[in-house]
Amino acid sequence: xxxxxxxxxxxxxxxxxxxxxxxxxxxxxxxxxxxxxxxxxxxxxxxxxxxxxxxxxxxxxxxxxxxxxxxxxxxxxxxxxxxxxxxxxxxxxxxxxxxxxxxxxxxxxxxxxxxxxxxxxxxxxxxxxxxxxxxxxxxxxxxxxxxxxxxxxxxxxxxxxxxxxxxxxxxxxxxxxxxxxxxxxxxxxxxxxxxxxxxxxxxxxxxxxxxxxxxxxxxxxxxxxxxxx
Amino acid sequence: xxxxxxxxxxxxxxxxxxxxxxxxxxxxxxxxxxxxxxxxxxxxxxxxxxxxxxxxxxxxxxxxxxxxxxxxxxxxxxxxxxxxxxxxxxxxxxxxxxxxxxxxxxxxxxxxxxxxxxxxxxxxxxxxxxxxxxxxxxxxxxxxxxxxxxxxxxxxxxxxxxxxxxxxxxxxxxxxxxxxxxxxxxxxxxxxxxxxxxxxxxxxxxxxxxxxxxxxxxxxxxxxxxxxx
DNA sequence: GATAGTTTCATACAAGTGTTTGAATTGCAA
DNA sequence: TTGCAATTCAAACACTTGTATGAAACTATC
Numbered sequence: 001x002x003x004x005x006x007x008x009x010x011x012x013x014x015x016x017x018x019x020x021x022x023x024x025x026x027x028x029x030x031x032x033x034x035x036x037x038x039x040x041x042x043x044x045x046x047x048x049x050x051x052x053x054x055x056x057x058x059x060x061x062x063x064x065x066x067x068x069x070x071x072x073x074x075x076x077x078x079x080x081x082x083x084x085x086x087x088x089x090x091x092x093x094x095x096x097x098x099x100x101x102x103x104x105x106x107x108x109x110x111x112x113x114x115x116x117x118x119x120x121x122x123x124x125x126x127x128x129x130x131x132x133x134x135x136x137x138x139x140x141x142x143x144x145x146x147x148x149x150x151x152x153x154x155x156x157x158x159x160x161x162x163x164x165x166x167x168x169x170x171x172x173x174x175x176x177x178x179x180x181x182x183x184x185x186x187x188x189x190x191x192x193x194x195x196x197x198x199x200x201x202x203x204x205x206x207x208x209x210x211x212x213x214x215x216x217x218x219x220x221x222x223x224x225x226x227x228x229x
Numbered sequence: 230x231x232x233x234x235x236x237x238x239x240x241x242x243x244x245x246x247x248x249x250x251x252x253x254x255x256x257x258x259x260x261x262x263x264x265x266x267x268x269x270x271x272x273x274x275x276x277x278x279x280x281x282x283x284x285x286x287x288x289x290x291x292x293x294x295x296x297x298x299x300x301x302x303x304x305x306x307x308x309x310x311x312x313x314x315x316x317x318x319x320x321x322x323x324x325x326x327x328x329x330x331x332x333x334x335x336x337x338x339x340x341x342x343x344x345x346x347x348x349x350x351x352x353x354x355x356x357x358x359x360x361x362x363x364x365x366x367x368x369x370x371x372x373x374x375x376x377x378x379x380x381x382x383x384x385x386x387x388x389x390x391x392x393x394x395x396x397x398x399x400x401x402x403x404x405x406x407x408x409x410x411x412x413x414x415x416x417x418x419x420x421x422x423x424x425x426x427x428x429x430x431x432x433x434x435x436x437x438x439x440x441x442x443x444x445x446x447x448x449x450x451x452x453x454x455x456x457x458x
Numbered sequence: 459g460a461t462a463g464t465t466t467c468a469t470a471c472a473a474g475t476g477t478t479t480g481a482a483t484t485g486c487a488a
Numbered sequence: 489t490t491g492c493a494a495t496t497c498a499a500a501c502a503c504t505t506g507t508a509t510g511a512a513a514c515t516a517t518c
Contacts, residue, residue, distance in 0.1 A: 006465080024352065028506065038467050043507060045465095121348060123253070133408050140408070156409035160401070161394050161428060168393030179362050179369070180385035199390060203428040235495080257476065267497050272477060274495095 007045045009035040015056050019112035023053070023122045050124040057125050060114050065135050067095035072142055085146045085158075085204055089197045092139050092159070093166035097196070100170040102189040118171050136163075147204065154204065162200035169196070236274045238264040244285050248341035252282070252351045279353040286354050289343050294364050296324035301371055314375045314387075314433055318426045321368050321388070322395035326425070329399040331418040347400050365392075376433065383433065391429035398425070 013035035017026045028049055032039050046052040071091035075083035083091075100118070105111040117125050136159065143155045169176065173186050186192060242264035246255045257278055261268050275281040300320035304312035312320075329347070334340040346354050365388065372384045398405065402415050415421060 027504075029504090038465095039469095039506095040467070040508080041465085049506060119350060121350065130404070133404065136408055153409065153412045153414075156405065156413050157424060160398070160405050160408075160413070163401075164393045164397030165390050168397055169389070172389070172392075175359070175362065176385065176389050179365055179389075180382065183382040184385050184389070185382070195386060199428070199432040202431055256474075258474090267495095268476095269478080269497070270495085278476060 006035075006037050006041050009037055010042060010045060010052065011056060014052055015113045016109050018053075018056070019109050019116055022116055023120050053122060054124040054128060056113065057117055057128055060110055060117075061128065061132075064095050064099060064114075065132075068092060068135075069138065071095065072139065076142065076145075082145050083142060085143060086197050086201045088139060088142045088146060089158075089162045089200045090193065093162055093196050093200075094193050097166055097169070097193050098189050101173065101186055101192060103187055115170055118167060150204075158200060158204040161203055162196065165196045165199065235264075235266050235270050238266055239271060239274060239281065240285060240288075243281055244342045245338050247282075247285070248338050248345055251345055252349050282351065283353040283357060285342065286346055286357055289339055289346075290357065290361075293324050293328060293343075294361075297321060297364075298367065300324065301368065305371065305374075311374050312371060314372060315426055315430045317368060317371045317375060318387075318391045318429045319422065322391055322425050322429075323422050325399070326395055326422050327418050330402065330415055330421060332416055344399055347396060379433075387429060387433040390432055391425065394425045394428065 010031060014026075014031045017030055017034055028042050029039060032042060042049065042052060046055065068091050071094060072083065072088060075087035075091060079087070099105075099108075100111050100115050105115070140155060140159055143159060144150075144152075147155065169186070169192065176184050177186055239260060243255075243260045246259055246263055257271050258268060261271060271278065271281060275284065297320050300323060301312065301317060304316035304320060308316070325343075328334075328337075329340050329344050331340075334344070369384060369388055372388060373379075373381075376384065398415075398421065405413050406415055
């Protein structure tokens with residue numbers, strides 16, 4: 001099984017290059033040059049370029065989804081099996097926004113990679129995103145528990161809008177900063193999360209948002225367990 | 230000047246193929262085969278593949294932006310130089326949503342092309358989108374007139390969220406339909422527009438949304454005036 | 459230390475890409 | 489009809505791309 005040295009060198013180099021220059025501008029030859037490995041190593045270790053990209057994306061997605069579910073679970077346990085709608089939305093959009101915005105989003109390769117993935121959307125990543133539905137259903141279920149009797153469509157629209165605001169903020173953060181001439185502070189992640197949660201919750205006719213801190217640890221790339229995402 | 234027949238045949242074929250199969254799957258050879266013209270015609274008439282894509286996108290963007298501004302202007306004139314925040318949001322998201330959602334979005338090549346452009350985001354299109362800021366500033370100005378004294382950042386966030394919900398709904402309409410198992414009706418465009426406007430306006434602390442019909446005419450492709458977009 | 463399995467390597471492959479070329483053709487005006 | 493510019497065309501160009509190959513180097517086991 002050797003040291004996996006080559007394998008993780010490829011992952012690290014690929015993530016950095018994709019984060020910096022985007023998927024369409026980076027070739028396998030760029031990656032192996034950066035990683036100081038042979039060209040054939042990519043196909044040997046990953047099978048194909050697309051599988052390499054998929055593994056990069058899955059690794060980061062697993063982390064985000066785990067954080068989301070942890071936060072949701074914590075909120076529900078504290079509330080005796082039921083979380084407030086604000087807590088649910090916070091668990092949904094918090095991890096993503098904290099990961100892709102904020103002070104270290106410029107320095108963190110993982111964050112910049114995920115932003116690229118959000119903007120460019122190449123085929124292997126699209127395929128994975130399509131499997132995210134099961135994950136979202138868990139949040140829909142939590143919302144149903146929080147707002148019983150509420151029209152189902154309203155709940156889904158609320159979930160959808162919460163994700164809309166979070167993802168679009170990440171995708172277009174530069175444009176928003178330029179448009180607002182810096183008046184919208186995208187570095188204050190806490191405030192951004194509060195705002196998104198507040199708007200999403202208000203749209204559902206719930207109360208005012210609550211504030212809550214959170215931590216984030218970064219998974220290094222390595223052999224992947226891939227329990228799906 | 231000849232008949233421009235070749236030129237518009239290329240535009241038509243390109244838009245259809247891009248709409249159907251996406252940018253990454255369609256080559257110039259596919260396009261010229263569909264258009265029954267010579268391969269070199271693309272470079273002769275457009276200069277490059279990217280300029281062809283840019284022209285396709287600019288044509289449709291001009292249409293959307295014109296509709297937006299017309300609707301905004303109409304609302305402001307009716308309100309004596311000041312439109313309500315709901316009217317402003319409606320003018321902003323209505324044309325896009327009507328164009329990309331609704332019954333004819335499956336049949337309309339233009340609509341499917343714009344959805345592709347929203348999902349895939351290739352370089353020439355990204356470059357054009359970056360120039361959209363001037364256009365958005367006009368809406369920011371209208372919002373300032375509608376809600377004088379309101380914090381500037383709030384206004385920009387409101388504008389941003391309105392666009393977030395509209396664009397994300399277009400991008401992920403299939404996922405939302407699947408997630409909600411059809412409970413979210415994306416064919417009722419009027420209702421979708423109402424919902425987006427309502428949420429965006431509520432987020433700004435304004436009142437309930439108003440309802441308003443609108444018409445849409447499709448510009449055929451042809452020689453482009455390109456007064457920017 | 460021989461053997462079997464894994465990993466690395468240089469190199470070639472095969473195909474597809476947008477673009478260019480220069481000659482043919484067309485259309486229109488003088 | 490002639491002349492000239494605009495357009496079309498077949499062909500090739502010049503690369504880049506991801507992938508495959510088969511020998512070499514390494515590693516661990518017996």
